[in-house]
Amino acid sequence: MRANEINPDKYGQLLEQKAEQVRDAFSQFTTPELEIFPSPAEHFRQRAEFRMWHDGDDLYHIMFDQHDKQQYRVDHYPIGSVLINDVMSALLTLLKPNDILRRKLFQIDYLSSLSQQIVVTLVYHKPLDEEWQAQLNIILQTLRQRFDIHLIGRSRKQKITLEQDFVTESLPIHGRTYQFKQIENSFTQPNAQVNCKMIEWAIDATRHCQGDLLELYCGLGNFTLPLAQNFQRVLATEISKPSVTAAQYNIEINNIDNVSILRMSSEEFTQAMNKERSFTRLKDIDLDDYQCNTIFVDPPRAGLDDETLTMVSQFENILYISCNPETLKDNLQTLSKTHDVQRFALFDQFPYTHHAECGVMLQKRS
Numbered sequence: 001m002r003a004n005e006i007n008p009d010k011y012g013q014l015l016e017q018k019a020e021q022v023r024d025a026f027s028q029f030t031t032p033e034l035e036i037f038p039s040p041a042e043h044f045r046q047r048a049e050f051r052m053w054h055d056g057d058d059l060y061h062i063m064f065d066q067h068d069k070q071q072y073r074v075d076h077y078p079i080g081s082v083l084i085n086d087v088m089s090a091l092l093t094l095l096k097p098n099d100i101l102r103r104k105l106f107q108i109d110y111l112s113s114l115s116q117q118i119v120v121t122l123v124y125h126k127p128l129d130e131e132w133q134a135q136l137n138i139i140l141q142t143l144r145q146r147f148d149i150h151l152i153g154r155s156r157k158q159k160i161t162l163e164q165d166f167v168t169e170s171l172p173i174h175g176r177t178y179q180f181k182q183i184e185n186s187f188t189q190p191n192a193q194v195n196c197k198m199i200e201w202a203i204d205a206t207r208h209c210q211g212d213l214l215e216l217y218c219g220l221g222n223f224t225l226p227l228a229q230n231f232q233r234v235l236a237t238e239i240s241k242p243s244v245t246a247a248q249y250n251i252e253i254n255n256i257d258n259v260s261i262l263r264m265s266s267e268e269f270t271q272a273m274n275k276e277r278s279f280t281r282l283k284d285i286d287l288d289d290y291q292c293n294t295i296f297v298d299p300p301r302a303g304l305d306d307e308t309l310t311m312v313s314q315f316e317n318i319l320y321i322s323c324n325p326e327t328l329k330d331n332l333q334t335l336s337k338t339h340d341v342q343r344f345a346l347f348d349q350f351p352y353t354h355h356a357e358c359g360v361m362l363q364k365r366s
Helices: 008-025 082-095 130-143 192-205 224-230 241-253 266-273 306-312 325-335
Strands: 035-037 047-055 058-064 071-074 105-112 117-124 148-155 158-161 166-173 176-183 212-216 234-238 259-263 292-297 317-322 339-347 357-364
Touching (some): 035 192, 047 071, 058 082, 082 105, 082 130, 130 148, 166 192, 176 224, 176 241, 192 224, 192 357, 224 234, 224 241, 224 259, 234 241, 241 259, 266 306, 325 357
Parallel strands (some): 035 339, 212 234
Antiparallel strands (some): 047 058, 148 158, 166 176, 317 357
């Protein structure tokens, strides 16, 4: 369905169809009743990427139909946040008459937040020079009369940042507001309101767990920091250097003192856990000192690799968030041999699409 053809009146029906598909997909497993967490029907995406189309004096955003790959014009983006829609319109008004800024403009990316901050990245097929930067600064000052905004220019081997390349998101979680530095061009959860529901569900699912928590694929600490309240200590891994840097920053601004972040892949950490390799990054960490009875994984679409899956299956409690039901289903083929599913949830991060974000909480059979 094209972004311009979204019908909020049909959202409830579409969500129930998606829930039924999830139930059917996991029918071979013994699961409790599916918990369903809906999205707002409109203005739920905090991120958006558009190609730019030049048509004489006109300039506008375009997207491509997922089915026939045909381009279509986007003047209003109903699934995007209100802030993204407002900035899209205001920015184009300023870019259209500016030959320096619009020439060879290829793409515009938007990263907004519930805190009403936004970073906009303009991507070009040309070198960006001082004249370009001077013109962008003029536009930035105009936009700042209405918005809490930062602008970035990207071209081949170039990135020019006007002041900062991130937003500071504010997420209300069970009565407490957590602050998160979200960096342009790094992974963030696209649907902030559903993200809050996911985090609250994860907190509830682990509330009675004991000991320490091990988390793989922690990103910028989206789940890590709120989950820390349920555990003595949290040891989290992430491979992306910008995400690790953001996670460390987020630990400090949220005044959390029981979380340690390691820049390692899940495969490397599995090798360290199995004492197959030693890593200088672990010189200040004694893995044997941690009593991790619970592990949390939020892997990429490929799911858990075989070695990591074997390591994960050794934990008493497994909290698993998945963006791909097919790989979650494959992983559960192994995990269900030793663990029972205690909680099962659908988080509708991507309304009006077939994509389903799922959560399971598993407990090892005695």
